[in-house]
Amino acid sequence: MRIRTSFVMPLYNGRQTVERAIKSVLAQDRNDWELLVVDDCSTDNSTGVVASLIAKEGNSRVRLIRQAHNGGPSAARNAGIAESVGEFVAFLDCDDELLPNYLATMEANMAEGVDIVVAAHVAQTPAGRRYPRPDSVQGLLTGLETVDRALQGKLWNFLHAKIYRRSLFEHFSFPNDLVRYEDLVVNSIAYSYSRHVRIVPTPVYVYHVQAQSLTWSQEPSMEFVEGPLNFVRNGLNPTLSSQVKSRSWNTLRTFLGVLTISGGLFAGSPKGSVDRIVQYVREDLSFRDLADVTVAAPHLGLSGMLIKVFPALYAKLYLWHVRRTFDMSK
Structure with a gap:
């Protein structure tokens, strides 16, 4: 057959x-x-x-x-x-x-x-x-x-x-x-x-x-942000890569930063490694960028804004959300 x-x-x-x-x-x-x-x-x-x-x-x-x-x-x-x-x-x-x-x-x-x-x-x-x-x-x-x-x-x-x-x-x-x-x-x-x-x-x-999956178990690094972003930029079909919307790139940059921070928080990674990604969100993503992201993905844009202003509050809210959503006691 x-x-x-x-x-x-x-x-x-x-x-x-x-x-x-x-x-x-x-x-x-x-x-x-x-x-x-x-x-x-x-x-x-x-x-x-x-x-x-x-x-x-x-x-x-x-x-x-x-x-x-x-x-x-x-x-x-x-x-x-x-x-x-x-x-x-x-x-x-x-x-x-x-x-x-x-x-x-x-x-x-x-x-x-x-x-x-x-x-x-x-x-x-x-x-x-x-x-x-x-x-x-x-x-x-x-x-x-x-x-x-x-x-x-x-x-x-x-x-x-x-x-x-x-x-x-x-x-x-x-x-x-x-x-x-x-x-x-x-x-x-x-x-x-x-x-x-x-x-x-x-x-x-x-x-x-x-809880032990790779999504939540690796210590965060800027490589987690820069690597995927560069691979996507360089790997897209060249006949249409220039047509991808700027909002899409802003959302990807925000997603990589927020998700990397979130994974580090859940894994209990050293504060310094998480803080490096927090610094990226606070310095490399402007409020205008994040407002643009909020149009496409409200929860993501708002998460980025919260990280920029009150990163400690974001950490508490994120850990509460994951434990409640996925029935995890950690």
């Missing part, structure tokens, strides 16, 4: 969750897929769990690829894409899972002239509570329209709950030397090379929120 969709799953020390993730692919109501599990030199028994499951299921569509060196999730995804044969590529993290309707929903919304389908995801808190998180815009957009919406915070930047024409990756790859926010970078660039993107409100993916 022809493989239509290739799932790429980076794996690093996911022994506790990888079986659940693989079984969520096996549970799809279509069988024209392949799953490439790319082990990034795990130090636990992750690969043993995967190999046992492959043997038990007897499913040749699940393949285990072993990296020779630990290169991080971007390198693992690039390796998976290189080995894939499907017309489409989708990404699954080893600690998450697909809903049973994933492929049916994506296939139903893919059409000629559409290069990416974006669906909603469900967030599951550590306490087991689930709630859907659709994107704030819906419908059929051009690639340029999608870039502006994404940079203005109207689309979730995650790789999950999306399906891409594999041919898009002929124009770019995952940046191996980027420390943070590679999802945002790759999605923005992929949108810029797309003819059209279809966005639908149907949840197809379960994102398991964990």
